[in-house]
Amino acid sequence: MSELNDHDQAGFGLIPASPPGFRSGFVGIIGRPNVGKSTLMNYLVGQKIAITSPVAQTTRNRLRGILTTPTAQLIFVDTPGIHKPHHQLGKVLVKNAQVAIQSVDVLLFVVDGSVEAGGGDRFIANLLTHCQIPIILGINKADQQPGQDEVEAPESEGTGDADADKQQSDVESKASNTKNADKAGLTPHPTAIRKQDTPLSPHLFDRSYQELAASQQWNIAKFSALTGEGLEALQQQLIQHLQPGPYYYPPDLVTDQPERFIMGELIREQVLLLTREEVPHSTAIGIDRVEEEPTITRILATIYIERSSQKGILIGKGGEMLKAIGSASRQQIQKLVAGKVYLELFVKVQPKWRQSSARLAELGYRVEP
Numbered sequence: 001m002s003e004l005n006d007h008d009q010a011g012f013g014l015i016p017a018s019p020p021g022f023r024s025g026f027v028g029i030i031g032r033p034n035v036g037k038s039t040l041m042n043y044l045v046g047q048k049i050a051i052t053s054p055v056a057q058t059t060r061n062r063l064r065g066i067l068t069t070p071t072a073q074l075i076f077v078d079t080p081g082i083h084k085p086h087h088q089l090g091k092v093l094v095k096n097a098q099v100a101i102q103s104v105d106v107l108l109f110v111v112d113g114s115v116e117a118g119g120g121d122r123f124i125a126n127l128l129t130h131c132q133i134p135i136i137l138g139i140n141k142a143d144q145q146p147g148q149d150e151v152e153a154p155e156s157e158g159t160g161d162a163d164a165d166k167q168q169s170d171v172e173s174k175a176s177n178t179k180n181a182d183k184a185g186l187t188p189h190p191t192a193i194r195k196q197d198t199p200l201s202p203h204l205f206d207r208s209y210q211e212l213a214a215s216q217q218w219n220i221a222k223f224s225a226l227t228g229e230g231l232e233a234l235q236q237q238l239i240q241h242l243q244p245g246p247y248y249y250p251p252d253l254v255t256d257q258p259e260r261f262i263m264g265e266l267i268r269e270q271v272l273l274l275t276r277e278e279v280p281h282s283t284a285i286g287i288d289r290v291e292e293e294p295t296i297t298r299i300l301a302t303i304y305i306e307r308s309s310q311k312g313i314l315i316g317k318g319g320e321m322l323k324a325i326g327s328a329s330r331q332q333i334q335k336l337v338a339g340k341v342y343l344e345l346f347v348k349v350q351p352k353w354r355q356s357s358a359r360l361a362e363l364g365y366r367v368e369p
């Protein structure tokens with residue numbers, strides 16, 4: 001699949017030749033908002049590159065996460081959750097997701113296994129009806145299915161030694177999962193604690209997804225992007241759908257995104273997590289300056305909002321909210337740059353930025369051709 005552009009190929013000289021039998025390709029991750037697409041990609045690549053939050057439509061840009069194993073390279077293309085567009089930004093999100101569908105080797109359609117299949121899932125299933133590429137229906141949040149505790153074998157059974165074995169296995173699994181991040185000298189994502197990759201029990205809700213998959217003859221995978229259960233099997237399933245191919249990216253790279261973009265996203269994540277509901281969707285972050293000094297990275301960034309009434313919420317009483325956003329963002333960015341960070345945040349009102357395609361592009365939201 002020809003997914004590389006001139007920019008990607010600029011680093012081609014650094015990419016080693018792939019060993020015999022090596023497989024590679026692009027995996028599109030698609031699904032309703034909030035089903036856990038970004039959490040899944042972060043876990044698979046072993047590094048927090050996509051922001052996640054309980055607020056739907058957190059992901060705005062197409063984002064690539066790269067997982068390189070000894071036998072394969074998978075390039076995950078995270079897409080914004082598909083929903084009915086309400087304004088210009090919504091249209092950009094849906095359009096980008098549709099483009100992603102057309103340019104990957106295999107599609108992973110992620111659904112939320114803690115609830116039954118709904119209208120949103122069927123809307124996406126319909127979009128995929130005439131899709132020519134292989135599709136896997138990924139049932140996520142297996143850890144959160146109601147009654148899961150009763151279905152699974154109790155973990156406390158067995159001897160102390162068995163528990164010790166499990167802990168050892170957890171440690172080993174975690175180590176293998178974070179290998180990519182370690183190679184890149186980056187701190188692994190905090191949720192990168194993998195449980196034993198035991199087969200997951202079927203659940204009542206799974207039937208609604210089985211019906212959805214059967215009608216389109218899709219394969220199913222069940223997992224938890226939060227605990228890592230089932231992800232080893234998912235990885236293998238995805239690799240089986242890839243063709244023999246080269247390294248598209250250097251083996252130690254975990255994302256194609258520039259560091260500045262991820263810095264902005266880490267700040268936006270804290271705005272989503274810490275402010276009231278009316279602010280998040282009208283927020284964009286501009287990274288104005290990054291100065292790397294020997295012992296510290298100094299960053300100046302601006303939070304753009306649409307209405308002046310939102311400014312008060314973002315700044316908070318006596319500047320407390322902005323301080324909290326700054327402090328939490330700084331801690332996240334420190335993990336990204338693996339060093340000390342000084343972060344200065346400004347808030348600016350930029351009316352109707354979501355309606356303007358030009359302004360969206362300026363703020364880094366790519367409108368795919």
Ligand SMILES: Nc1nc2c(ncn2[C@@H]2O[C@H](COP(=O)(O)OP(=O)(O)OP(=O)(O)O)[C@@H](O)[C@H]2O)c(=O)[nH]1
Nearest residue numbers: 034035036037038039052053057058059081225226
């Ligand atoms: N219990 C549980 N929660 C999960 C799991 N995966 C994701 N979540 C939670 O679900 C919420 C949404 O996760 P995201 O990864 O942001 O979802 P998304 O599909 O990327 O969302 P959009 O960007 O809106 O499309 C977050 O609060 C996650 O912590 C899982 O396997 N189990």
